[in-house]
Amino acid sequence: MDRDPLKVQVVSAEKVVWSGEAVQLIARTVEGDIGILPGHEPLLALLVPSRVEIVTADGRQEALFVDGGFISVAEGRVSVLAQEARMGQExxxxxxxxxxxxxxxxxxxxxxxxxxxxxxxxxxxxxxxxxxxxx
Known part of the structure; x- marks a missing residue:
């Protein structure tokens, strides 16, 4: 099983909102909450307006808002694509x-x-x- 951190990008229509390495990501799909860890199987899912939580490789916790969009997981890479996405502290x-x-x-x-x-x-x-x- 792959133990390298996930390569994560959260992208809005305007810019890359967050990019880095993570050991966990939690997002809400139309089917419910999903947790992504290193080694996760390939996935493509539709997101609902929600909070996305990221635990970075160095242990920090990040919270972002997405207005929906998609999440894609493949080969240790996670892409969250939304029309609007913002860091929680913004x-x-x-x-x-x-x-x-x-x-x-x-x-x-x-x-x-x-x-x-x-x-x-x-x-x-x-x-x-x-x-x-x-x-």
Whole structure:
């Protein structure tokens, strides 16, 4: 079994958001959470808006937000491709929570559009990444 660290890249439409070696990655696919360790079998899966957690080869923990996208695992390489991806520490939890609170109120009153409901899912994922990064 391959014990070399994983070569990981998280890429948004605009840039490489994170790149490095990792010993573990956790992401949420449409079928549920998945953990990737060195030696993982090849995989291609659809991601949902969520937090991606990475344990780096030197033991640091990173948390990122992705708005969905894909994860690919092959030959010790992991690629996470999303339209939008950001490091958790780049997200203002206060701003995300304030926007989520407003949209939640609209949703409870039956006034939220489908687009606003989708935005609520994105904001919850952003908050999860921001909170994990703050720990």
């Amino acid at each position: 997200i203002s939890a206060r701003d995300a929570q304030a926007e989520l609170d407003g949209l939640t109120l609209k949703h409870q009153n039956g006034e939220a559009t489908e687009e606003e409901q989708h935005r609520m899912h994105l904001l919850k994922a952003q908050l999860a990444a921001a909170e994990k990064a703050a720990r």
